[in-house]
Amino acid sequence: MSTIAVIVVAAGRGTRAGGTPGSPAKQYRTIGGRPVLARSLEAFSSHPRVSAIVTVIHPDDRDLYALxxxxxxxxxxxxxxxxxxxxxVRKGLAALEASKPEIVLIHDAARPFVPADVIDRAIEAAKKTGAAVPVLPVSDTIAVCEGDSRGETLDRAKLRSVQTPQSFRYADITAAHKKAAEEGREDFTDDGAVASHIGLTVSVFAGDPANTKLTTPEDFTRAEERMLANLPDIRTGTGFDVHEFVPGDHVTLGGVKIPHDKKLSGHSDADVVLHALCDAIFGALGDGDIGSHFPPSDMQWKGAESSKFLAFARDRVKARGGMIANVDISVMSEAPKIGPHREAMQKKIGEVLGIAPDRVGIKATTMEGLGFVGRREGLCAIATATIRLPL
Known part of the structure; x- marks a missing residue:
């Protein structure tokens, strides 16, 4: 049985995709509540014929890759x-040197919608011809232009747009990349061109219009619309949690440790923000509550970080084929003050849920000295979560 490996190229910066200053590269931006790279990797991870996947990343992106x-x-x-x-790509090929797969597929991380049948066609084409690329017919008229002047019109019957994954016998494409490097050629725009350069015959097979590459801000807008169209069941859940103060030196709220002259009492880390948020997500799913999933009678959860509970709630949504659209939390507290830690909490919750920080609302209010919160006996939080599911 032949071994099939995949190289997913995710080291670029994607500057044409836009985004706000400081935002991650396009492969880590979210569509449908999940990073683009996560969707690309999942397409191959779930394919039964793929045996190994190596991702090529930028050195600054290890934490983003891990998520x-x-x-x-x-x-x-x-x-x-x-x-x-x-x-x-050469570094990705070198990472497969020990296993030496028969066939390697090379895919751009910015194509998160690659269908399983395109992966199948890529594998079969490489087995048959040794080198193959997916293509689509060109429907527009294509003209050669210089500046503002239109020149020759090309015969579109002979033109094709080229996609990924491109597939090759591992030994052949490794040799092709080695020769191109020895010649100082770093100007090829795809691996099919590298293969052609050393004389390999590169066959073509049918791509898929759905297998689009995300390059511009408009591409991301269309991708988000596409994802949301597939998740028409919009649900909202609410959650509430409260814990009392006991002697200590910090509280944990929203996954962030905040210095304080007390701590919150609870079986886990007593994070009222994340506990309320978990219940909001479970409520939207109609899936019990945090106590039914993580009972305080179970000692494995004693002192546990509540981010683990939140990750579980996130995975329950993913298991239903859904996404978390946004969450909103209100904290009732006289002290400590929440405002100085708001951004850190948004970032932490966003990382766990796989959504942008601006989809995480964090608000705080005092109780004007009223009730147990006003007497500084404890804290409470109310959360709302909106999710989208397929019908």
Missing amino acids: SSEGLGKLVDPVTGGATRQES
Whole structure:
């Protein structure tokens, strides 16, 4: 039985995709509540014919990669990319040297919608011809232009747009990349061109219009619309939690440790923010509550970080094929003050749920000295979660 490996190229910066200053590269931006790279990796991880996946990443993106790859199988350790796409692919090929797969598929991380049948066609084409790329017919008229002047019109019957995954016999494409590097050629835009350069015959097979590449801000808008159209069942849940103060030196709220002259009493870390949020998500799913999933009678949860509970709630949504659209939490507290820690809490919750921080609302209010909160005997939080599920 032949071994099929995949290289997912995810080391680029994707500057044409836009985004706010400081936002992650496009492969880590979310669509449908999950990073683009997570969706690309999942397409291959879930494919029964794929045996190993190596991801080529930027050295600054290890934490983002870890979040995007969480829970996925068949992944080998990621490798750091190079200055060019070709160098990144060479490093991915080198990472497979020990296993020497028969066939390797090379895929751009920015194509998160690759269908399983395209992966099948890529594998079969490489087995048959040794080198193959997916293509689509060109429907527009294509003209050569210089500046503002239109020149020759090309025969579109002979033109095709080229997609990924591109598939090759591992030994052949490794040799092709090695020769291109020895010649100092780093200008090829895809691996099919690298293969052609050393004289390999590169066959073509049918791609899929759904297998789009996310390049511009408009591409991301269309991708988000596409995801939401597939998740028409919109649900909202609410959650509430309260814990009393006991002697201590900090409280944990929203996954963030905040210095304080008391701590919250509870079986786990007593994070009222995350406990309320878990119940909101479970409520939207109609899936019990935090106590039914993590009973305080079970000693394995004693002192546990509540982010583990939140990750479980997130995975319950994913298991139903859904996404978390946004969450909103209100904290009732006289002290400590929540405002100075709001951004850290948004970031932490966003990371666990796989959503952008601006989809996490954190608000706080005092109780004007009234009730147990006003007497500084404890804290409470109310949370709302909106999720989307397929029908």
